[in-house]
Amino acid sequence: MAEVGGSEDVSSPLGQPPSPDPSEDLIARAVEKANDFMREAYAALPWKDPVGCVQWIPLGMVQANDYNPNAVAHQEMRLLYVSIEQDGYTQPVVCIWDKDAREGRGGYVIVDGFHRWTIMRRYADILERTHGYLPVVVLDKGPGDRMASTIRHNRARGKHSVAGMGNLVFEMLAGGMNDMEICDKVGLEPTELARLKHITGYSKLYSDVSYTQPILDQHQVLAKAQWQAEHPDEVVPVDF
Numbered sequence: 001m002a003e004v005g006g007s008e009d010v011s012s013p014l015g016q017p018p019s020p021d022p023s024e025d026l027i028a029r030a031v032e033k034a035n036d037f038m039r040e041a042y043a044a045l046p047w048k049d050p051v052g053c054v055q056w057i058p059l060g061m062v063q064a065n066d067y068n069p070n071a072v073a074h075q076e077m078r079l080l081y082v083s084i085e086q087d088g089y090t091q092p093v094v095c096i097w098d099k100d101a102r103e104g105r106g107g108y109v110i111v112d113g114f115h116r117w118t119i120m121r122r123y124a125d126i127l128e129r130t131h132g133y134l135p136v137v138v139l140d141k142g143p144g145d146r147m148a149s150t151i152r153h154n155r156a157r158g159k160h161s162v163a164g165m166g167n168l169v170f171e172m173l174a175g176g177m178n179d180m181e182i183c184d185k186v187g188l189e190p191t192e193l194a195r196l197k198h199i200t201g202y203s204k205l206y207s208d209v210s211y212t213q214p215i216l217d218q219h220q221v222l223a224k225a226q227w228q229a230e231h232p233d234e235v236v237p238v239d240f
Contacts, residue, residue, distance in 0.1 A: 056133040062108045092135040148185040169196045
């Protein structure tokens with residue numbers, strides 16, 4: 001095992017894997033041929049789940065997002081390295097294509113799999129084994145859906161930072177999404193969203209705003225009654 005410099009990018013500035021010898025050109029052609037075969041096989045499938053079209057992408061064309069709320073301890077990262085070192089990559093990195101990534105040159109932005117990507121950047125033996133190519137699947141979604149996809153992946157595994165989640169929810173609200181849209185996209189319960197708003201301080205932005213008393217529908221009345229039954233020690237405002 002040899003680390004290659006922490007978070008420093010070991011790929012070339014142009015987004016291509018390192019080329020220590022001319023045989024890398026042959027490898028690049030072989031990888032592209034394999035990717036073509038995978039795309040042809042994917043086109044024959046009667047369904048279009050992204051995992052049906054794994055592509056081997058140069059490491060330098062893949063970049064991290066700047067909002068991932070998932071946190072992994074050092075020991076877990078070490079275990080992930082051992083898993084990849086012993087078994088190889090068994091799960092691709094999930095990305096979207098963003099034409100504005102990599103300073104406008106276009107690239108793949110990670111939705112899920114930041115730590116699998118990090119292992120290749122950090123450990124020379126992993127990088128060299130696949131000649132700097134990372135297994136990737138691409139979601140057919142725009143950059144606007146990137147955050148919600150990341151949260152769904154993290155929540156499905158039960159790994160997410162509450163503070164990080166709160167920050168993402170804050171950005172989604174600030175971007176114009178309403179509560180219902182966020183709950184639907186991310187899989188949050190309304191009470192979870194309310195707590196995240198409180199954590200981020202988003203609710204304080206409207207603390208001085210006057211509102212008329214809301215009219216609750218039957219579903220909301222039942223939800224309020226259930227909340228009161230489950231949390232008898234908490235005071236629920238009359239106009240909530």
